[in-house]
Amino acid sequence: MSAIHLLDDDQLTGLLRTGNELAFTEIYNRYWDKLYYIAHKLLKDTDAAEEIVQDVFFILWKKRETLTIKSLPAYLASMARYSVYRALSKEKNSRKQEDIIGRLGLKTAEINIDDKLLLEIITELSNKLPEKCRLVFQYNKLQDRSLADVAEQLNISQKTAEGHLTKALKVIRANMGDMMTFFL
Secondary structure, eight states: OTTGGGSOHHHHHHHHHTTOHHHHHHHHHHHHHHHHHHHHHHHOOHHHHHHHHHHHHHHHHHTTTTOOOSOHHHHHHHHHHHHHHHHHHHHHHHHHHHHHHHHHHHHHHHHHHHHHHHHHHHHHHHHTSOHHHHHHHIIIIISOOOHHHHHHHHTOOHHHHHHHHHHHHHHHHHHHHHHHHHHO
Protein backbone atom coordinates (compact mmCIF):
# COMPACT_ATOMS: atom_id res chain seq x y z
CA MET A 1 0.00 0.00 0.00
CA SER A 2 2.75 2.43 -0.76
CA ALA A 3 0.43 4.09 -3.28
CA ILE A 4 -2.07 5.21 -0.62
CA HIS A 5 -1.66 8.80 -1.72
CA LEU A 6 -3.22 7.81 -5.08
CA LEU A 7 -6.51 6.78 -3.43
CA ASP A 8 -9.51 9.10 -3.52
CA ASP A 9 -11.27 10.42 -0.39
CA ASP A 10 -14.00 7.75 -0.43
CA GLN A 11 -11.43 4.96 -0.52
CA LEU A 12 -9.43 6.61 2.26
CA THR A 13 -12.58 6.99 4.36
CA GLY A 14 -13.36 3.31 3.90
CA LEU A 15 -9.85 2.32 4.98
CA LEU A 16 -10.02 4.79 7.91
CA ARG A 17 -13.21 3.11 9.12
CA THR A 18 -11.29 -0.20 9.37
CA GLY A 19 -8.56 1.43 11.45
CA ASN A 20 -5.94 1.80 8.73
CA GLU A 21 -3.33 4.20 10.12
CA LEU A 22 -1.79 4.91 6.71
CA ALA A 23 -5.18 6.11 5.44
CA PHE A 24 -5.52 8.35 8.50
CA THR A 25 -2.01 9.77 7.91
CA GLU A 26 -2.86 10.48 4.27
CA ILE A 27 -6.08 12.27 5.26
CA TYR A 28 -4.12 14.23 7.85
CA ASN A 29 -1.48 15.26 5.29
CA ARG A 30 -4.09 16.22 2.68
CA TYR A 31 -6.33 18.31 4.89
CA TRP A 32 -4.26 19.68 7.77
CA ASP A 33 -3.35 22.92 5.94
CA LYS A 34 -6.91 23.52 4.75
CA LEU A 35 -8.37 22.99 8.22
CA TYR A 36 -5.69 25.17 9.76
CA TYR A 37 -6.58 27.94 7.30
CA ILE A 38 -10.27 27.74 8.29
CA ALA A 39 -9.52 27.77 12.01
CA HIS A 40 -6.92 30.54 11.80
CA LYS A 41 -9.19 32.70 9.63
CA LEU A 42 -11.89 32.55 12.33
CA LEU A 43 -9.69 32.66 15.44
CA LYS A 44 -6.74 34.79 14.29
CA ASP A 45 -4.60 32.84 16.76
CA THR A 46 -1.93 30.40 15.57
CA ASP A 47 -1.78 28.22 18.67
CA ALA A 48 -5.55 27.99 19.06
CA ALA A 49 -5.96 27.16 15.36
CA GLU A 50 -3.38 24.37 15.58
CA GLU A 51 -5.09 22.98 18.66
CA ILE A 52 -8.47 23.01 16.92
CA VAL A 53 -7.08 21.11 13.93
CA GLN A 54 -5.42 18.54 16.17
CA ASP A 55 -8.71 18.06 18.03
CA VAL A 56 -10.55 17.56 14.74
CA PHE A 57 -8.16 14.79 13.70
CA PHE A 58 -8.23 13.25 17.15
CA ILE A 59 -12.04 13.07 17.04
CA LEU A 60 -11.92 11.73 13.48
CA TRP A 61 -9.69 8.86 14.58
CA LYS A 62 -11.58 8.22 17.80
CA LYS A 63 -14.98 8.01 16.06
CA ARG A 64 -13.74 6.53 12.79
CA GLU A 65 -15.89 3.37 13.04
CA THR A 66 -19.19 5.19 13.60
CA LEU A 67 -18.84 8.19 11.27
CA THR A 68 -20.92 8.45 8.13
CA ILE A 69 -18.97 10.68 5.76
CA LYS A 70 -20.37 11.57 2.34
CA SER A 71 -17.82 14.24 1.46
CA LEU A 72 -14.58 14.17 3.43
CA PRO A 73 -13.49 17.79 2.73
CA ALA A 74 -16.93 19.19 3.67
CA TYR A 75 -17.14 16.96 6.74
CA LEU A 76 -13.70 17.99 8.02
CA ALA A 77 -14.37 21.69 7.30
CA SER A 78 -17.62 21.49 9.27
CA MET A 79 -15.86 19.78 12.17
CA ALA A 80 -13.24 22.54 12.20
CA ARG A 81 -15.83 25.35 12.09
CA TYR A 82 -17.93 23.85 14.87
CA SER A 83 -14.83 23.28 16.99
CA VAL A 84 -13.92 26.94 16.51
CA TYR A 85 -17.45 28.03 17.49
CA ARG A 86 -17.31 25.88 20.63
CA ALA A 87 -13.90 27.32 21.53
CA LEU A 88 -15.13 30.88 21.02
CA SER A 89 -18.22 30.20 23.11
CA LYS A 90 -16.11 28.68 25.87
CA GLU A 91 -13.76 31.68 25.79
CA LYS A 92 -16.69 34.10 25.94
CA ASN A 93 -18.16 32.28 28.96
CA SER A 94 -14.74 32.25 30.60
CA ARG A 95 -14.42 36.02 30.13
CA LYS A 96 -17.89 36.52 31.62
CA GLN A 97 -16.92 34.46 34.66
CA GLU A 98 -13.66 36.38 35.07
CA ASP A 99 -15.60 39.65 34.85
CA ILE A 100 -18.05 38.49 37.51
CA ILE A 101 -15.21 37.35 39.75
CA GLY A 102 -13.46 40.68 39.22
CA ARG A 103 -16.60 42.59 40.20
CA LEU A 104 -17.05 40.38 43.27
CA GLY A 105 -13.44 41.05 44.23
CA LEU A 106 -14.06 44.79 43.95
CA LYS A 107 -17.18 44.51 46.10
CA THR A 108 -15.24 42.48 48.66
CA ALA A 109 -12.55 45.15 48.78
CA GLU A 110 -15.21 47.83 49.30
CA ILE A 111 -16.80 45.76 52.07
CA ASN A 112 -13.40 45.24 53.71
CA ILE A 113 -12.75 49.00 53.68
CA ASP A 114 -16.22 49.65 55.12
CA ASP A 115 -15.64 46.98 57.77
CA LYS A 116 -12.31 48.52 58.75
CA LEU A 117 -13.84 51.98 59.02
CA LEU A 118 -16.71 50.64 61.09
CA LEU A 119 -14.32 48.74 63.35
CA GLU A 120 -12.23 51.89 63.87
CA ILE A 121 -15.34 53.87 64.79
CA ILE A 122 -16.53 51.22 67.23
CA THR A 123 -13.08 50.95 68.78
CA GLU A 124 -12.92 54.73 69.13
CA LEU A 125 -16.36 54.83 70.76
CA SER A 126 -15.50 51.97 73.11
CA ASN A 127 -12.30 53.76 74.18
CA LYS A 128 -14.52 56.53 75.65
CA LEU A 129 -16.28 54.04 77.97
CA PRO A 130 -15.33 53.58 81.65
CA GLU A 131 -12.41 51.14 82.00
CA LYS A 132 -14.21 47.93 83.12
CA CYS A 133 -17.06 48.58 80.69
CA ARG A 134 -14.55 49.14 77.85
CA LEU A 135 -12.53 46.02 78.69
CA VAL A 136 -15.61 43.78 78.86
CA PHE A 137 -16.88 45.11 75.51
CA GLN A 138 -13.52 44.90 73.71
CA TYR A 139 -12.65 41.44 75.02
CA ASN A 140 -16.11 40.03 74.31
CA LYS A 141 -17.10 41.73 71.06
CA LEU A 142 -13.83 42.72 69.40
CA GLN A 143 -11.65 39.81 70.51
CA ASP A 144 -14.54 37.31 70.45
CA ARG A 145 -13.92 35.90 73.90
CA SER A 146 -16.68 34.38 76.00
CA LEU A 147 -18.26 36.48 78.75
CA ALA A 148 -17.25 33.86 81.34
CA ASP A 149 -13.57 34.17 80.30
CA VAL A 150 -13.77 37.96 80.38
CA ALA A 151 -15.34 37.92 83.85
CA GLU A 152 -12.67 35.54 85.11
CA GLN A 153 -9.82 37.59 83.65
CA LEU A 154 -11.15 40.85 85.08
CA ASN A 155 -11.90 39.14 88.39
CA ILE A 156 -15.58 40.13 88.38
CA SER A 157 -18.79 38.09 88.44
CA GLN A 158 -20.41 37.06 85.18
CA LYS A 159 -23.52 39.10 86.08
CA THR A 160 -21.34 42.22 86.51
CA ALA A 161 -19.67 41.50 83.15
CA GLU A 162 -23.13 41.22 81.54
CA GLY A 163 -24.10 44.55 83.09
CA HIS A 164 -20.95 46.25 81.75
CA LEU A 165 -21.56 44.75 78.29
CA THR A 166 -25.20 45.91 78.26
CA LYS A 167 -24.14 49.44 79.21
CA ALA A 168 -21.39 49.48 76.58
CA LEU A 169 -23.75 48.28 73.85
CA LYS A 170 -26.33 50.96 74.74
CA VAL A 171 -23.73 53.73 74.60
CA ILE A 172 -22.18 52.51 71.35
CA ARG A 173 -25.57 51.98 69.66
CA ALA A 174 -26.68 55.45 70.69
CA ASN A 175 -23.52 56.99 69.23
CA MET A 176 -23.58 54.76 66.15
CA GLY A 177 -26.94 56.16 65.03
CA ASP A 178 -25.18 59.31 63.82
CA MET A 179 -22.39 57.30 62.19
CA MET A 180 -24.76 54.91 60.38
CA THR A 181 -26.28 57.75 58.40
CA PHE A 182 -22.74 58.48 57.21
CA PHE A 183 -22.33 54.90 55.95
CA LEU A 184 -25.73 54.62 54.34
